[in-house]
Amino acid sequence: MADVVRGQVAYPEAPMPAKLVQGSDADDVSVYIAKCAGNANCGVTAANATPAAPVTTTSATSSGGGGGGSSTAEGKQVFASAGCGGCHTLKDAGATGNVGPNLDQLKPSESRVAHQVEVGGGPMPAFKGQLSDAQIKAVAAYVSSVAGK
Numbered sequence: 649m650a651d652v653v654r655g656q657v658a659y660p661e662a663p664m665p666a667k668l669v670q671g672s673d674a675d676d677v678s679v680y681i682a683k684c685a686g687n688a689n690c691g692v693t694a695a696n697a698t699p700a701a702p703v704t705t706t707s708a709t710s711s712g713g714g715g716g717g718s719s720t721a722e723g724k725q726v727f728a729s730a731g732c733g734g735c736h737t738l739k740d741a742g743a744t745g746n747v748g749p750n751l752d753q754l755k756p757s758e759s760r761v762a763h764q765v766e767v768g769g770g771p772m773p774a775f776k777g778q779l780s781d782a783q784i785k786a787v788a789a790y791v792s793s794v795a796g797k
């Protein structure tokens with residue numbers, strides 16, 4: 649399974665972000681596979697798979713604090729649906745992408761993640777417009793709170 653995922657990830661490795669964005673279906677699938685292969689608590693449908701998280705509201709306070717009210721469950725879902733895991737490794741999300749830096753090793757701050765997601769950089773596409781400000785904030789809070797855990 650990992651090879652399947654890697655294959656999807658490796659194919660667009662030449663800096664060709666536009667093409668990879670078009671292939672977001674493949675991204676989503678590979679993220680899903682990577683997530684479920686490594687994680688019994690497969691969180692793609694966060695509403696079903698994350699027992700501790702309140703799913704009826706997005707105003708739940710994040711455990712880490714400082715984030716300003718976006719739940720990590722929401723951020724986790726954004727991470728999966730935006731295809732971040734197709735390019736990045738993040739253990740909590742079950743993501744094993746290796747196009748961009750390993751986020752568990754990088755342990756970026758929330759503002760660093762938010763900035764990178766907004767404007768992109770190198771082969772990474774900008775997600776502003778594709779993701780709402782709230783979604784960017786949520787995914788940044790999520791990544792910064794779980795990286796390296």
Ligand code: HEC
Pocket residue numbers: 665668727730731732733734735736747748749751754756760761764765769770771772773775787791
């Ligand atoms: C097409 C592959 C791709 C996707 C999809 C992608 N990234 Fe990246 N990401 C990269 C690459 C490549 C870099 C390194 C960029 C550079 O070296 O300038 C990077 C860098 C980063 C960094 C490090 C920024 C820094 O300051 O060093 C963070 C954090 C990050 N990405 C988060 C995300 C998040 C969150 C998502 C989903 C919303 C995402 N990425 C989606 C490829 C991707």
